[in-house]
Amino acid sequence: MNTATSPTAATTARVIPPAPARIGCPLADVDTPALLLDLDVMDANIAQVHGRAQRAGVRVRPHAKAHKCAAVAQRQIAAGAQGVCCQKLGEAEALAAAGITDILVTNELVGMAKARRAAQLAGRIRLAVCADHPLQVQQLADATREAGTCLDVLVELDVGQGRCGVTSASAAVALAQAIAAAAPGLRFAGLHAYHGGAQHLRSPTERQAAIAGAVVRAREAVAALAAAGLPCPTVTGAGTGTYALEAASGVYTELQPGSYVLMDVDYAANTLAEDSAPLGHALFGWCSVISLRPGQAVLDGGLKAFGVDAGLPRVLHPGWQVKGISDEHTVIVSTGADAAPLAVGDKLRLIPGHCDPTVNLHDWLVAIRGETVEAVWPVDARGAMF
Amino acid sequence: MNTATSPTAATTARVIPPAPARIGCPLADVDTPALLLDLDVMDANIAQVHGRAQRAGVRVRPHAKAHKCAAVAQRQIAAGAQGVCCQKLGEAEALAAAGITDILVTNELVGMAKARRAAQLAGRIRLAVCADHPLQVQQLADATREAGTCLDVLVELDVGQGRCGVTSASAAVALAQAIAAAAPGLRFAGLHAYHGGAQHLRSPTERQAAIAGAVVRAREAVAALAAAGLPCPTVTGAGTGTYALEAASGVYTELQPGSYVLMDVDYAANTLAEDSAPLGHALFGWCSVISLRPGQAVLDGGLKAFGVDAGLPRVLHPGWQVKGISDEHTVIVSTGADAAPLAVGDKLRLIPGHCDPTVNLHDWLVAIRGETVEAVWPVDARGAMF
Numbered sequence: 001m002n003t004a005t006s007p008t009a010a011t012t013a014r015v016i017p018p019a020p021a022r023i024g025c026p027l028a029d030v031d032t033p034a035l036l037l038d039l040d041v042m043d044a045n046i047a048q049v050h051g052r053a054q055r056a057g058v059r060v061r062p063h064a065k066a067h068k069c070a071a072v073a074q075r076q077i078a079a080g081a082q083g084v085c086c087q088k089l090g091e092a093e094a095l096a097a098a099g100i101t102d103i104l105v106t107n108e109l110v111g112m113a114k115a116r117r118a119a120q121l122a123g124r125i126r127l128a129v130c131a132d133h134p135l136q137v138q139q140l141a142d143a144t145r146e147a148g149t150c151l152d153v154l155v156e157l158d159v160g161q162g163r164c165g166v167t168s169a170s171a172a173v174a175l176a177q178a179i180a181a182a183a184p185g186l187r188f189a190g191l192h193a194y195h196g197g198a199q200h201l202r203s204p205t206e207r208q209a210a211i212a213g214a215v216v217r218a219r220e221a222v223a224a225l226a227a228a229g230l231p232c233p234t235v236t237g238a239g240t241g242t243y244a245l246e247a248a249s250g251v252y253t254e255l256q257p258g259s260y261v262l263m264d265v266d267y268a269a270n271t272l273a274e275d276s277a278p279l280g281h282a283l284f285g286w287c288s289v290i291s292l293r294p295g296q297a298v299l300d301g302g303l304k305a306f307g308v309d310a311g312l313p314r315v316l317h318p319g320w321q322v323k324g325i326s327d328e329h330t331v332i333v334s335t336g337a338d339a340a341p342l343a344v345g346d347k348l349r350l351i352p353g354h355c356d357p358t359v360n361l362h363d364w365l366v367a368i369r370g371e372t373v374e375a376v377w378p379v380d381a382r383g384a385m386f
Numbered sequence: 387m388n389t390a391t392s393p394t395a396a397t398t399a400r401v402i403p404p405a406p407a408r409i410g411c412p413l414a415d416v417d418t419p420a421l422l423l424d425l426d427v428m429d430a431n432i433a434q435v436h437g438r439a440q441r442a443g444v445r446v447r448p449h450a451k452a453h454k455c456a457a458v459a460q461r462q463i464a465a466g467a468q469g470v471c472c473q474k475l476g477e478a479e480a481l482a483a484a485g486i487t488d489i490l491v492t493n494e495l496v497g498m499a500k501a502r503r504a505a506q507l508a509g510r511i512r513l514a515v516c517a518d519h520p521l522q523v524q525q526l527a528d529a530t531r532e533a534g535t536c537l538d539v540l541v542e543l544d545v546g547q548g549r550c551g552v553t554s555a556s557a558a559v560a561l562a563q564a565i566a567a568a569a570p571g572l573r574f575a576g577l578h579a580y581h582g583g584a585q586h587l588r589s590p591t592e593r594q595a596a597i598a599g600a601v602v603r604a605r606e607a608v609a610a611l612a613a614a615g616l617p618c619p620t621v622t623g624a625g626t627g628t629y630a631l632e633a634a635s636g637v638y639t640e641l642q643p644g645s646y647v648l649m650d651v652d653y654a655a656n657t658l659a660e661d662s663a664p665l666g667h668a669l670f671g672w673c674s675v676i677s678l679r680p681g682q683a684v685l686d687g688g689l690k691a692f693g694v695d696a697g698l699p700r701v702l703h704p705g706w707q708v709k710g711i712s713d714e715h716t717v718i719v720s721t722g723a724d725a726a727p728l729a730v731g732d733k734l735r736l737i738p739g740h741c742d743p744t745v746n747l748h749d750w751l752v753a754i755r756g757e758t759v760e761a762v763w764p765v766d767a768r769g770a771m772f
Contacts, residue, residue: 017770017771031500031772032497033771065714087713107714110674111674135730165677288497290494298549301771326549327451328473344519345496356689357690361771384403385690386417386418386686
């Protein structure tokens with residue numbers, strides 16, 4: 001093997017921006033822009049989703065790509081989660097360094113540099129990764145043989161997302177056989193069957209139809225694996241928009257919701273099924289008014305504080321709405337004569353449009369209980385993109 | 387003054403993700419996703435824009451919010467720039483810590499915590515900030531009095547952007563008088579007159595009309611200041627889309643283009659004036675194919691590697707185009723039977739839609755010369771949002 005394909009430099013310590021708050025300080029003193037995490041709401045969201053999974057008899061493995069924060073992951077695990085999911089190997093390394101010991105990377109790893117890092121990490125925690133191509137399996141097998149470690153590998157099955165994943169039960173069987181043949185370095189651990197496209201279908205009936213299709217494909221693959229003599233211990237998938245459906249499917253054994261813990265404007269726009277209670281907004285941008293004119297205020301957080309791929313943030317101040325956003329500013333305008341007053345220096349909350357890319361912009365989560373800062377948590381896996 | 391309004395925690399050293407490349411390694415070995423900076427193209431862009439400013443007899447103070455990187459700023463200064471602009475005080479602190487000694491923060495600072503940080507920084511470098519409200523001036527005056535330092539303050543004048551800034555020449559005079567009255571802590575340093583809305587008007591005539599209006603407003607304010615006995619040493623503004631117009635105005639003394647050094651899809655969509663040469667794309671996303679099916683490939687960089695507020699990135703592989711993007715993936719599809727082949731593990735370049743928010747997602751710039759890594763530079767001010 002060519003070592004020139006492993007260009008990873010040494011891990012580097014660097015000064016990151018200071019935290020915008022101190023533990024115990026009142027919310028009004030938190031510097032801006034910052035990201036607030038309401039702990040009471042977060043705890044209620046965790047209790048609601050984990051409780052429903054528990055009643056259905058399925059495991060929960062929350063997706064940490066939403067929050068990237070070991071302190072949040074530890075609370076999810078304390079509330080019964082099996083471990084967490086990550087979307088990147090670098091996220092898994094960061095959370096493992098912060099004490100998380102059971103991680104599924106719900107993504108394909110390509111290249112010997114990443115395969116070797118995975119093999120190393122598998123020597124320290126319980127690690128699983130996904131595959132949808134024989135090259136990935138070959139590289140992981142080579143790397144675990146070198147490292148003398150054992151790695152769980154799931155076959156990603158496309159159940160409607162149309163992105164990664166094998167597209168047939170027979171392809172799933174063939175890849176699972178390749179994984180099993182690489183024992184003892186690799187272990188076939190099951191199917192990753194996530195339907196991302198279903199999460200933001202707005203009506204419950206659309207989501208039901210999409211997940212019904214996913215369940216059919218997952219069931220076919222499990223049956224084909226069984227017919228080939230390959231037990232499938234785990235079928236994992238689901239998100240905040242559909243987790244109750246996978247939980248009730250009888251096929252999925254593990255749920256991967258991520259955004260439920262934080263929520264955002266995009267998920268709140270889903271119409272809930274009759275048997276579901278709404279989740280609360282736990283994540284807020286916290287911005288100051290830095291410029292003011294009649295009917296318009298400019299806030300000090302923009303595109304570098306809010307992910308806008310799923311729409312603009314929503315400002316929480318009566319009679320005001322977001323007009324536009326630029327790199328470091330959000331412009332809000334009053335919607336009528338009864339708009340609540342504003343002054344330069346006032347601080348406001350905004351609900352992000354999409355929580356995952358928003359958290360990824362911040363180095364710190366300011367955890368509040370009521371109007372007091374209870375903790376300031378690093379976003380451990382921020383920027384851990386490779 | 388209430389010290390509870392200064393909640394800034396101690397600066398914190400933390401491990402950041404390792405660099406995706408080593409100096410001297412071939413481009414093919416740079417891990418993905420990463421951000422590439424083509425040094426030959428960057429140098430040509432700097433020469434073109436600085437040369438035009440020099441011929442017009444105006445200073446250049448490039449906006450470092452585009453690249454957030456001290457190494458790039460140093461090259462701009464070596465090529466004649468007066469110093470740099472930042473959009474956030476935290477960016478200025480980060481670049482000052484990396485050796486940049488002349489910085490204009492083109493934004494309003496609100497709150498005593500920020501005013502005190504500015505006063506401290508003004509004791510170490512030549513620092514200027516903007517104001518558009520008496521409260522900001524009062525806080526800066528109090529902070530510089532406490533610190534015993536001297537800070538340059540420019541009045542921001544709204545010349546068409548409709549965001550921050552005073553909206554009349556008389557208001558500019560009144561605020562400049564307040565600044566001047568706070569001597570010796572504050573010094574009235576001129577006008578910040580940036581028309582952001584003009585930068586991406588697609589046709590040269592639209593941009594000319596917008597900047598003609600900006601020039602009228604700036605000239606009125608300069609005249610009103612002179613009539614009030616206030617010299618205006620600096621009128622600063624302009625961006626990559628319009629800098630030649632401000633340079634030729636006879637009113638602007640300093641230009642602030644930022645994106646010119648990197649370029650992006652959005653700026654490349656402008657139709658150039660007849661007397662202008664195109665700037666080159668120096669910034670590229672660098673991604674691997676991690677999953678493949680007929681006519682479709684999935685790349686390992688998504689919303690957490692590319693800012694998409696101004697549109698999707700553009701992939702540079704013949705016969706392929708970007709179909710969609712999600713948190714950690716970009717899906718590309720072939721446009722016909724003559725599409726260049728792709729295999730799992732292949733690495734591709736993409737041009738970001740908008741350079742500023744894209745750079746802000748990355749901890750490292752991989753500086754290449756041809757097909758070799760010449761340097762790996764930290765994005766010093768990444769995330770320095772407050």
